[in-house]
Amino acid sequence: MTSPTRFLSLIFLSGFVFLIPVSAEEKAPLNVLLIMVDDLRPELSCYGVGEVVSPNIDRLASRGMRFNNAYAQYPVCNPSRASLLTGWRPNEVGIVTNNIPLRKVWPDVVTLPQIFRENGYFTAGFGKIFHLGLNADQEVTFFEDPQSFDIFYDARPDASKLGKTGEGRNLTDGRLGWCQWLAANGDDEDQADGLLAKAAIKILNEKRDRPFFIGLGFHKPHDPFIAPKKYFDLYPVEDVKLAIEPDNRSPRVRHAIPNERDFSSFTDKERKEFKRAYQACVSFTDAQIGKVFSAMDKLNLWDTTIVILMGDHGYHLGEHDWWNKVTVYELGARAPMAIWVPGTKGMGRSTDAIVEFVDLYPTLLDLTGLNSPHKLSGVSVRPVFDDPDLPGKQAAFTQVNRGKVYGRSVRTRDWRYTEWGETGELGIELYNKRSDDGEYYNLAESEKHSNVRKHMKQLLYEGFIKNQEAH
Template sequence: MKRILFMGLLAIAMQAAAQKKPNVLFIAVDDLNNDLGAYGSKLVKSPNIDRLAARGVRFDRAYTQFPLCSPSRSSLLTGYRPDVTRIYELRTHFRSILPDVVTLPQLYKQNGYEAIRIGKIFHYGVPGQIGTNGLDDSLSWSRVINPKGRDKTEESKVVNLTPARGLGSALAYYAADGADNEQTDGLIAEEAIKVLEQKKNEPFFLAVGFFRPHSPYVAPKKYFDLYNLNDIPIAGDIEKDLEDVPPAALFTNPPNWGLPVDKLKEAKRAYYASISFMDAQVGRLLDAIDRLQLADNTIIVLWSDHGYNVSEHGQWMKQSLFEKSARVPLIIAAPGAAKGKASARTVELLDIYPTLAELSKLTPPRPLDGRSLAPLLKNPAAKWDKPALTQVRRGPDTIGRSVRTERWRYTEWADGKAGVELYDHQADAGEITNLAKDPAYAAQVKELAALLRKSYGLPLVRLKTAGQ
């Protein structure tokens, strides 16, 4: 009788475990490119992101849909392309266009999760809106926390190498005094750990948004000390590099904003110091997950809203369609997924929403524009035929649209009227030689132009829009 009772209780416990909702730790990093140890950097020190990659699947060809904070985040979090959200700049809120859309965290909130935001998930002006709600979406969250640290209160100490530009879009830095937990990102990590401790026995969707390495590049001095200025590489002038590039392709004009190499090295070291500082905060989260024994039932996603140029083609920051700006780090560690593997498939930030929905057995109320990455989490080399699309806007009239396959990047500016670019990543990973006008590649241009038009011309999901 006791044995029967025990077996019955065991069966109930096993069924309850099987039905337990997975937690989600959703880590967003602002302006982070792929200069990370896990992605092959021999210089940048990112041991904690590297160990997260060892726990899950690292996507080597993941791309933003729009290399600017608000358009990218609005796209990822709604599950729709920028041409559906119609968010192309930093001021318009997506709910003014799509008032009834259900965002990714909102889907969890509607299905019994506490959805908690700490730091920057939807758009914030940095550094101006640190400590506020920024351009947040109140319908998405059960609770929000907005830390503010010394990086905000000590802005007057920041060195701006490009004083004509505001701090949020400047090459500007500060090697700060004090400890990690006096900085905003350190406080964000502390608050996140508190939430993990409070919610360890309940299903949670915890969104943790770090502000660094977004400019100004602020981190405690010890992270600057990790990098010797003499070791910081700056892309040199490559003969004829920009001669075959359409003017619309360039965001940084003049190249490198006219700064000398020594100042560029200062900026790039500060960017890398900010990465290492942020990485340390990621490590604190991973330590808490392990200490609280949450790893077996927690999906961890780490992503950046876009890439970041650090002198390639004389370009800095985002808002370009070059690989360094369009490509993002994306790592997913999930129960049952492969561990320590890399996928070379072209994927998009848009794919995160349907992936998490599938892994959590949730159904979005409408079809999404992305595709679940669940098959690639099981088999990173699985068959995959979806290209990645990235677009950007130059003023009111010029749109750049790019399509990325595993080998090629093809870009049109203003439907080709303002220029075309073609790069063969198999032979030219640095995108130095534009092949678009080379007769030998005419067939490839024709094929990719057709793919670009087909991809961007797919019927858009029709949602209720403002004024309808």
């Protein structure tokens, strides 16, 4: 929206009245809606997984820009979000576990929503944008960050007792407490994510005289895999397709998977139940996102609102015999991202540009004209919104810790290179992404690829190790 040009009468000269503009047409500040979906991998129709029912996420991917190569900096909730929300890499933030609140380490850091709040935006947080926070009494709690949000709502305490009943089971006979599914009784608003969508829509409907930044963090498909039964009914268990692993794959580097024994006893029945439950939760969350988008339609908010929808890292559904996150394989590092930016030329297209989650902070500042409160480690990808054919960054970096063991990975357009240990002494992986997208054939010891390995090692040092030494 623009305001009309206004004129002011200055002075009479020789019988004429001279008028000059005092305010050229100015665009109103853009709102921001950031939707984060916990543990969401590109298990979506818009990413080629046609059996998944995800029409609302697909709608945004079609209307806006779908990023095919977006990478998290850490494949676990808290470190990934702490990095994204500060604009720093995990080794710079110093948070590489799920049990340290950001404010314990950086009490005064200006987070992504906070910089908008400090520039006059109304900010609201719903659900899981932050992982751990400190409440107003400085007590450790989930999701809260009073410095970032004018209002905050955690829907979990309000989920109904009915929504905790239904048909389901633990797939490991209780050995892994999280590994369970439930086709729940009740409807969407008997679950926390249904209540989050309802609360966000209420805020969208409220009239206010300033722009907004809304963070909406949905919990599913994070475990335990609980969703109303109607979403499970979309996926008959006998129709679930399992990942096919090649028999001649390279021996796995020791630390690539956290614990191979966790799922070694899984039968095909349990594998299908797990994947079915994950997909049901994706469709449940997609339906909540659809309600939010319908509210935006009615309120005519698309022309004035940047919309970002993303997972917080990747996830395995049986690939490499793993059923979780916490890896720096492509499946652990890559996550879906779709962004709508009003008025840019590339909307309605996809891009293969390499981007990192750490780029989101500078990109949103660039799009809204705000100044950075501190030095940011990412770069603005604003040019990609006008030209999706741009290559993006040369490389994306992801890291993980196995206790005191470091895993550091760099991904270029054609290669993924990973070192375990301080200098790769505990294992090195090199995969040709053109011919081996699943990363099953390790070329690190191939003499033919020694120059590639040397180049990727240098990239890893320049983009990550050197950066760590600087902090």
